[in-house]
Amino acid sequence: MTLVEAVPTTRRGMAAALVGGFAAWILLYWVNEWVWDWFFYELLAMPIEASATQSLHFFCYDTVKITLLLVGIIFVVTVLRSFMSVERTRALLGGKREGAGNVMAACLGVITPFCSCSAVPAFIGFVAAGVPVGVTLSFLIASPLANEIAIGLLWTLFGWRIAALYVVAALSIAIVAGWVLGRLGVQRWVEPFVFETRLGGQVIDPSAGLSFDQRIAMGIEEVGTILRKIWPYLMVGIGVGAVIHGWVPTDFFTTYANSDNPFGVFVAVVMGVPLYSNAAGIMPLVEVLYDKGLPMGTVLAFMMSVVALSLPELVLLRRVLKPQLLATFVAVVASGIVAVGYLFNVVLA
Amino acid sequence: MIIKVLGSGCRNCERLEQHTREALTALNLAGTIEKVTDVGEIAGYGVMRTPGLVVDEQLVVSGRVPSAVEIAELLGTAS
Numbered sequence A: 001m002t003l004v005e006a007v008p009t010t011r012r013g014m015a016a017a018l019v020g021g022f023a024a025w026i027l028l029y030w031v032n033e034w035v036w037d038w039f040f041y042e043l044l045a046m047p048i049e050a051s052a053t054q055s056l057h058f059f060c061y062d063t064v065k066i067t068l069l070l071v072g073i074i075f076v077v078t079v080l081r082s083f084m085s086v087e088r089t090r091a092l093l094g095g096k097r098e099g100a101g102n103v104m105a106a107c108l109g110v111i112t113p114f115c116s117c118s119a120v121p122a123f124i125g126f127v128a129a130g131v132p133v134g135v136t137l138s139f140l141i142a143s144p145l146a147n148e149i150a151i152g153l154l155w156t157l158f159g160w161r162i163a164a165l166y167v168v169a170a171l172s173i174a175i176v177a178g179w180v181l182g183r184l185g186v187q188r189w190v191e192p193f194v195f196e197t198r199l200g201g202q203v204i205d206p207s208a209g210l211s212f213d214q215r216i217a218m219g220i221e222e223v224g225t226i227l228r229k230i231w232p233y234l235m236v237g238i239g240v241g242a243v244i245h246g247w248v249p250t251d252f253f254t255t256y257a258n259s260d261n262p263f264g265v266f267v268a269v270v271m272g273v274p275l276y277s278n279a280a281g282i283m284p285l286v287e288v289l290y291d292k293g294l295p296m297g298t299v300l301a302f303m304m305s306v307v308a309l310s311l312p313e314l315v316l317l318r319r320v321l322k323p324q325l326l327a328t329f330v331a332v333v334a335s336g337i338v339a340v341g342y343l344f345n346v347v348l349a
Numbered sequence B: 001m002i003i004k005v006l007g008s009g010c011r012n013c014e015r016l017e018q019h020t021r022e023a024l025t026a027l028n029l030a031g032t033i034e035k036v037t038d039v040g041e042i043a044g045y046g047v048m049r050t051p052g053l054v055v056d057e058q059l060v061v062s063g064r065v066p067s068a069v070e071i072a073e074l075l076g077t078a079s
Helices: A011-043 A051-081 A086-093 A100-111 A116-128 A133-145 A148-158 A160-183 A212-247 A252-256 A264-272 A279-291 A296-308 A311-317 A323-348 B011-027 B039-044 B068-078
Strands: B002-006 B032-036 B052-055 B058-062
Touching (some): A011 A051, A051 A212, A051 A279, A086 A116, A086 A133, A100 A133, A116 A133, A133 A160, A133 A296, A148 A160, A148 A279, A160 A323, A212 A279, A264 A296, A296 A323, B002 B011, B011 B032, B011 B068, B058 B068
Parallel strands (some): B002 B032
Antiparallel strands (some): B002 B052, B052 B058
């Protein structure tokens, strides 16, 4: 890939590239709104109030903004996280009892580099090494829910209070759901081969022995890998967001789904579960729904249900978990999200 | 030399395989590359974050995609 080959090999070249990249990032982020204002209102002389203008402007502006934010967040987080690994997390969780183990697993889920495509080997690796099933599930729930992209985007778009609230909520759901599942004795619904897997060979810790240059290179590569993976979801999310932004009247949701509506959060979660996207793809929608008067608790519950419960991940997990466990898993996590949504609507009202 | 690329087909696994082929060509080594996609088998090698690279049944890389140069060094010491 050209991006990777373009990474300079010398120290000085690397430093120059980093400083240059940072300056370009700031500049682009700063002129973004101004450029699109000029493009649509001056150059094309489109009427500012028209729905089509508003939609197109939102689409272009948000595409650039979210892409820039993603590049920055993914790069910084990947470099920081290169000091952490799933192997290290497992070693930290080894021998922990349920309860304290659930708390630790959820917190480690936030800082451990992890992709839900590895959920199955990680599950086997944890359980075969003696980490309790409930504790392992706490890790697997926290990891996508409290992911760095979600937190970083919420922080930049809504401020640190909302981001912090979101992290606390996500951790609570992961801790409680994992603990409850452990108490329910879901171990009996884990495919037996998991317990029989013998872990062979030595353990390689990918976070150890990397040079600073290698960590920077990993950050740049990860930006490319993730953007290529998520851009279709991002486009769909921004597209839907743009249509809502242009055509749905302001205060639409304040009228039909305000925080007094007892079904608001419930409906949002039920709608979110079958939808499959990721934190980045859902963020433009979150932004726009909140703008149109949907209460924050309902918006965050919708986002959590889309991010935490996805059909493709459940299909992957079916390899190690029996259908009864999957159903219980979805029910427990969804209940947690609904509860958090209502709580937020009360707290933030 | 039997080299196994562990991973269930995500993009990183393809990149790891590509880098490994480049390394083999650069070293002028003859090796067979096999793909391991079964999660049970992947986990059995101790990999918890794909991709992984196994050389003659020894796990040498786990959870990241090293450059072709780095893989060449690894293969150089393994052979």
